[in-house]
Amino acid sequence: xxxxxxxxxxxxxxxxxxxxxxxxxxxxxxxxxxxxxxxxxxxxxxxxxxxxxxxxxxxxxxxxxxxxxxxxxxx
Numbered sequence: 001x002x003x004x005x006x007x008x009x010x011x012x013x014x015x016x017x018x019x020x021x022x023x024x025x026x027x028x029x030x031x032x033x034x035x036x037x038x039x040x041x042x043x044x045x046x047x048x049x050x051x052x053x054x055x056x057x058x059x060x061x062x063x064x065x066x067x068x069x070x071x072x073x074x075x
Contacts, residue, residue, distance in 0.1 A: 008058070010060070011024055011025060011026075011027060011037070011058070011060050015027075015037050016037065017037055017038050017039040017042055018036050018037050018038065019038060019039070019042040020039060020041075020042060022039040022041075023039060024037035024038060024039060025038070025039060025040050025043070025059070025060045025061045025063060025064065026038045026039075026040065026043040026057065026058065026059050026060065026061060027056075027057070027058040028043075028050050028053075028054050028056075028057050029054060029055050029056040029057070029058075030053055030054060030055065031053060031054065031055045032053070036050070040061040040064060043059070043061070
């Protein structure tokens, strides 16, 4: 389990899934206190059981399908 942050604090590449260690894209703040971080795969796997226990869910899985901007450099 990780330290509790504000539900609106964005996840970063340093946030890791509590199940497998992959980059976390979902933060589940628990009603009982504390929070869990999940990759998209593990959140989908456990979502039905987590939702009733959650006070907030920050789901950033849309970042997985956002196109990466192309940055052009001048020579």
